[in-house]
Amino acid sequence: MGDYEPDVADLPTAQITEAKGALNGVSNSESGVLYRQIRQTPLNIVSGRGSYLITDTGLEILDATCGAAVSCLGHNDKRVHEAIQEQLQKVSYCYSVFFTNSAMERLSKFLVDSTGGKMSRAFITASGTEAVEASLKMAVQYFMELPTPQPQRVNFIARKQSYHGNTLGSLSVGHHVGRRALFEKVLAKNVSHVSQCYPYRDMKPDETVECYVGRLAQELEDEFQRLGPDTVCAFVAETMAGATLGCMPPLPGYLKAMKEVCQRHGALLILDEVMSGMGRTGTLHAWEQEDVVPDLQTIAKGLGGGYAPIAGLLINQHVVDTLTKGTGAFAHSLTYQGHPVSCAAAYRVQKIIQEDNLLPNVLEMGAYLSQLLHEKLDDHPHVGDIRGRGLFWAIEFVKDKQTKEPYPPSQGVAWAVHASGLKPEHAISFIPGNGGIDGINGDHVCLAPAYNTTRAEIELIVDRVTRVIQDVLGQ
Numbered sequence: 001m002g003d004y005e006p007d008v009a010d011l012p013t014a015q016i017t018e019a020k021g022a023l024n025g026v027s028n029s030e031s032g033v034l035y036r037q038i039r040q041t042p043l044n045i046v047s048g049r050g051s052y053l054i055t056d057t058g059l060e061i062l063d064a065t066c067g068a069a070v071s072c073l074g075h076n077d078k079r080v081h082e083a084i085q086e087q088l089q090k091v092s093y094c095y096s097v098f099f100t101n102s103a104m105e106r107l108s109k110f111l112v113d114s115t116g117g118k119m120s121r122a123f124i125t126a127s128g129t130e131a132v133e134a135s136l137k138m139a140v141q142y143f144m145e146l147p148t149p150q151p152q153r154v155n156f157i158a159r160k161q162s163y164h165g166n167t168l169g170s171l172s173v174g175h176h177v178g179r180r181a182l183f184e185k186v187l188a189k190n191v192s193h194v195s196q197c198y199p200y201r202d203m204k205p206d207e208t209v210e211c212y213v214g215r216l217a218q219e220l221e222d223e224f225q226r227l228g229p230d231t232v233c234a235f236v237a238e239t240m241a242g243a244t245l246g247c248m249p250p251l252p253g254y255l256k257a258m259k260e261v262c263q264r265h266g267a268l269l270i271l272d273e274v275m276s277g278m279g280r281t282g283t284l285h286a287w288e289q290e291d292v293v294p295d296l297q298t299i300a301k302g303l304g305g306g307y308a309p310i311a312g313l314l315i316n317q318h319v320v321d322t323l324t325k326g327t328g329a330f331a332h333s334l335t336y337q338g339h340p341v342s343c344a345a346a347y348r349v350q351k352i353i354q355e356d357n358l359l360p361n362v363l364e365m366g367a368y369l370s371q372l373l374h375e376k377l378d379d380h381p382h383v384g385d386i387r388g389r390g391l392f393w394a395i396e397f398v399k400d401k402q403t404k405e406p407y408p409p410s411q412g413v414a415w416a417v418h419a420s421g422l423k424p425e426h427a428i429s430f431i432p433g434n435g436g437i438d439g440i441n442g443d444h445v446c447l448a449p450a451y452n453t454t455r456a457e458i459e460l461i462v463d464r465v466t467r468v469i470q471d472v473l474g475q
Ligand SMILES: *Cc1c(COP(=O)(O)O)cnc(C)c1O
Pocket: 001, 002, 003, 068, 127, 128, 129, 130, 132, 163, 164, 165, 166, 238, 242, 243, 272, 273, 274, 275, 276, 300, 311
């Protein structure tokens, strides 16, 4: 889950030792696993129950983030287990190049219907990264197969401080200076990046939302002009910025303004909802709150709730029509595409979200989470900004609240908060993020509780968050 990996290598020694201690840091040369931090052994999770993860030493960790905003129903829902069992007894795998299967059909129909028919087909993959890669290839193919092909459309525009996946193609579209650095020379050269919508730091004190949005749209327009407007294939953006920038919802009118720029020049709009979609923000699709419909949309994390690896690309009717009249085939396929067991699991997860009426709960508990975070932390001298939507919230830390000066990256503040949370006396898991300002500076943690979370659990989360922050950053 590379979008929030802390860079332990950058931390001063004392903090590394502390972080390692909190992570149970026994060096384990017997392990066959290449851990993310190769010299450390992370906590070993042996079971999960509701919003808790349980380690082999019996520590019950409050999973306040569903991992990477994945386990939206919490852990161990027997109804999903049954759906998986049932599918296993029918068929566990068939190759999508030759066959379809009922589980994939059912899930795809559900997904298409859930958009009110605005997206007309689904391409089911096994990971969010794969869905993003598929969206980029689909966009290129679309322009090749228009009645008058536009093969010159080879450029993508995306946003700074964004995350779109970790393979070379998706990493090229994403933007995080630190994460890209090692691979910069092998990343695609046909991608450029415009500013994020980040009012806390980038909106001027005397600027209205309208002016700020207009300025961002102008920046996109200028980038189209710089590249040559008819050379741009697509603009790629997370509907709501996720772990890299830290839960930044789009300002009113922002995505609409960006889409207008794309339409003016005939480019596609790709919305990456891998993290923010499938209910996380209170509507099944995050774009439903924005008065825009994307041409291509990626979904993943909450789709299968972690019960199986699954993701998807949703495709707008006009793109499907173009390919149908063109070659009649998407020039892309994957071995585990439309995997029946994953599809059965995801379909059941989605039905549970409906049956248990969880989207209203996301909105209600999200409002409660927001209220409590503001009550407890607004006055903290090192909490600069609290922002989010639905059950997806970030707390940005600053060294100086007045000037918004961030902590030096070498202090690894977000990572220290995360590590402290995992200590037995706190037992809560966050998603830490750094580099949100410019790829190097900036610290935040994200919260993303399960959709079926309760008022009591929200209170417990905010209690623990507050204590951890006081522990690490003072009162
Ligand atoms: C997590 C994420 C991805 C990558 O998904 P994987 O399943 O980790 O491959 C892509 N885009 C966004 C916005 C994400 O948050």
